[in-house]
Amino acid sequence: xxxxxxxxxxxxxxxxxxxxxxxxxxxxxxxxxxxxxxxxxxxxxxxxxxxxxxxxxxxxxxxxxxxxxxxxxxxxxxxxxxxxxxxxxxxxxxxxxxxxxxxxxxxxxxxxxxxxxxxxxxxxxxxxxxxxxxxxxxxxxxxxxxxxxxxxxxxxxxxxxxxxxxxxxxxxxxxxxxxxxxxxxxxxxxxxxxxxxxxxxxxxxxxxxxxxxxxxxxxxxxxxxxxxxxxxxxxxxxxxxx
Numbered sequence: 031x032x033x034x035x036x037x038x039x040x041x042x043x044x045x046x047x048x049x050x051x052x053x054x055x056x057x058x059x060x061x062x063x064x065x066x067x068x069x070x071x072x073x074x075x076x077x078x079x080x081x082x083x084x085x086x087x088x089x090x091x092x093x094x095x096x097x098x099x100x101x102x103x104x105x106x107x108x109x110x111x112x113x114x115x116x117x118x119x120x121x122x123x124x125x126x127x128x129x130x131x132x133x134x135x136x137x138x139x140x141x142x143x144x145x146x147x148x149x150x151x152x153x154x155x156x157x158x159x160x161x162x163x164x165x166x167x168x169x170x171x172x173x174x175x176x177x178x179x180x181x182x183x184x185x186x187x188x189x190x191x192x193x194x195x196x197x198x199x200x201x202x203x204x205x206x207x208x209x210x211x212x213x214x215x216x217x218x219x220x221x222x223x224x225x226x227x228x229x230x231x232x233x234x235x236x237x238x239x240x241x242x243x244x245x246x247x248x249x250x251x252x253x254x255x256x257x258x259x260x261x262x263x264x265x266x267x268x269x270x271x272x
Contacts, residue, residue: 079224079252082231083208096208097229101197103159105188106171106180111157120154120253121225122246124237125161125202125218126189128174133219137237138178140222145180145187147247153257154250156187161198161218166191209234224249227257 083096103111122144126134141156148154158180160166175182175189192198205223206215208231215221216236224233224246233249235242 078256079232079249080212082212082234084211095230098205098208098223098225098231099201100229101201102193103157103188103190104168104171104193105190106168106175107182108168109188110193111188111190116157117227117229118153120227120250120257121157121223122148122154122250123157123159123223123225124221125198126158126174126178127161127219128166128170129162130219131177137220137222140237140240140243141187142179144243144247148250149184149186151250151254153254154186158187158189159198159201160191160195161202162191163195163199165195205231222246224253226253 081095083098085096086094088094100113100116102113103116105111122141124137124141126138138158141158145156148156158178160171171189171191178189180187180189192201202218206218206221209215209223213234216234220236220238222235222237222243223231224235226232232253233246235246237243
């Protein structure tokens, strides 16, 4: 909020001043430094996403946040996605059902847009998981990937199934139950989940609504900034220990 108020105050001064160019130059030069100082001194809602799901207080300062349990996935190219792979990325997750394509079509259409919009964000992966408890063959997954225009060129979007298909019901049930603690659950065929590297749920969105998808993209940028600041702090501590 401090950063937002600072930004708005400077914009107002620029707009009202007779010396707009001078103030504009001052703003451009100064704001990034001030902005970083503000962000690096603590957690601010301007760049910090909430954690969804049950929370357990470990101490007065520490809280354990709910982690959604992943099991190994297999994608439409028959590549296994294990916990070590999934732990390297921010994950945008949704469900699909190749036997009920119409219900899931609006959200899958938005994923086509997302794979283009997020193509330069190397830390972000789109993970569409089969909600079917019957075992999808790789040929079926691959055919469905082609049907929904999944572009695998930069390995951005994975059309997947759990290696143990029965786990799909457990996974999505746990997701919906966790989210219901903080917000109104969204129907599975429309729900899109933002899950961080550590498997915490950081957001849920209606994938059939463009405005919600735009909010998702904004939240991804916030989460990326959060990780960036964390890395800078780690680097600073490491340098101080030398």
